[in-house]
Amino acid sequence: MxxxxxxxxxxxxxxxxxxxxxxxxxxxxxxxxxxxxxxxxxxxxxxxxxxxxxxxxxxxxxxxxxxxxxxxxxxxxxxxxxxxxxxxxxxxxxxxxxxxxxxxxxxxxxxxxxxxxxxxxxxxxxxxxxxxxxxxxxxxxxxxxxxxxxxxxxxxxxxxxxxxxxxxxxxxxxxxxxxxxxxxxxxxxxxxxxxxxxxxxxxxxxxRGCAPWALAQVKNQLSLDMTSTLEESRLRSNELLTVARERPDYAEGVASFRERRAPRFEGLPVDHPPVELAGRGR
Missing domain, CATH: 3.90.226.10 (2-enoyl-CoA Hydratase; Chain A, domain 1)
Known part of the structure; x- marks a missing residue:
């Protein structure tokens, strides 16, 4: 060969x-x-x-x-x-x-x-x-x-x-x-x-210290916000915060702070969607 x-x-x-x-x-x-x-x-x-x-x-x-x-x-x-x-x-x-x-x-x-x-x-x-x-x-x-x-x-x-x-x-x-x-x-x-x-x-x-779901969303925000307006970014972040506050990870994160221990966050599921690249589909 x-x-x-x-x-x-x-x-x-x-x-x-x-x-x-x-x-x-x-x-x-x-x-x-x-x-x-x-x-x-x-x-x-x-x-x-x-x-x-x-x-x-x-x-x-x-x-x-x-x-x-x-x-x-x-x-x-x-x-x-x-x-x-x-x-x-x-x-x-x-x-x-x-x-x-x-x-x-x-x-x-x-x-x-x-x-x-x-x-x-x-x-x-x-x-x-x-x-x-x-x-x-x-x-x-x-x-x-x-x-x-x-x-x-x-x-x-x-x-x-x-x-x-x-x-x-x-x-x-x-x-x-x-x-x-x-x-x-x-x-x-x-x-x-x-x-x-x-x-x-x-x-x-x-x-050790950050929630995988939150990391995935922030990475997606960093990508999409590169071509978003300030208002689009604000609205997207507010929508995500509403979802985040309803997830078990949020309660676990607050509890870990109060109890001064390492958080036990859930791993990212196998089928989690990929990050959206800025400008795709526009």
Whole structure:
């Protein structure tokens, strides 16, 4: 089997999956021999595991990271070479790269090393990002004579502002992790040895102390309110509050505060709907 053929099959070791006792699922991009370069096999496996985590009531928060001290340097060069030189090359059918945004559970990315191209895209699709000062972030699109991909030109200005987004997307310069945190591209910059522990600590705190149903609704609100008016957001939040106050989780949350104990919230049901992406259907 050729290297390119291998990159279209989805062996289980391309993305590792571990569900911890604290309700955190860890997805690890795992092709260290190729620095976790993205292939269609990895993509298929990654999205399938996101679906598995979304459907598992025991999973409350998801953390995605990369093996071998790097996140993902972009699409595998064998795929890029074939796609750019072979007129007969056909890309496989793919799911939207925004898929992580539809998962009704918090997704945090722990980014070290290279984070470029489609690796940059997938880091942005997480709800928040932890990084290190040595990490190298770049969209890389224009340096490959490509346009902005997968709604990055929509999402990036909302994360870092229009001016910084224009800088990053036009120049596609490399941004170190400490600058990424200053720009708002990353939420927190920590030492390399503290990267995964910091992401896992945040995830464990949310998994332990926050109601899964409420987390799913807030993630949906964050998505829909990006293209809503202030009044639309207010009305939607009031409707959701009416529902939330009638749920057992609300009584449990209040009781846990009064009794000074950890809450015992219900897990998200298997059939909970995905997050609605902003602007869909408009």
């Amino acid at each position: 050729s290297t390119l053929d291998q990159l279209t099959v989805a062996p289980e070791d391309t993305v590792l999956y571990d569900v911890r006792a604290d309700g955190v699922a860890v997805l690890t991009l795992n092709r260290p021999g190729r620095r976790n370069a993205w292939g269609y096999d990895m993509e298929t496996r990654y999205f399938a595991l996101l679906d598995e985590a979304a459907a598992d009531p025991a999973v409350r928060v998801i953390v995605v990271t990369g093996a071998g001290g790097t996140f993902c340097p972009g699409m595998d060069m064998d795929i890029l070479r074939r796609a750019s030189t072979d007129p007969t090359y056909q890309r496989p059918a793919r799911r939207p790269q925004t898929h992580a945004r539809t998962v009704p559970k918090p997704v945090a990315a722990a980014v070290d090393g290279a984070c470029a191209g489609i690796g940059f895209v997938q880091a942005l699709m997480a709800d928040l990002r932890f990084t290190t000062a040595r990490a190298k972030w770049t969209p890389s699109f224009t340096r490959l004579a490509l346009t902005s991909e997968d709604a990055v030109s929509w999402l990036l200005p909302r994360l870092v502002g229009a001016g910084h987004a224009a800088d990053l997307l036009l120049s596609c310069r490399v941004v170190r992790g400490d600058e990424a945190a200053r720009l708002g591209l990353a939420n927190r910059c920590v030492e390399p040895d503290d990267l995964l522990p910091a992401a896992l600590a945040w995830a464990a705190d949310v998994a």
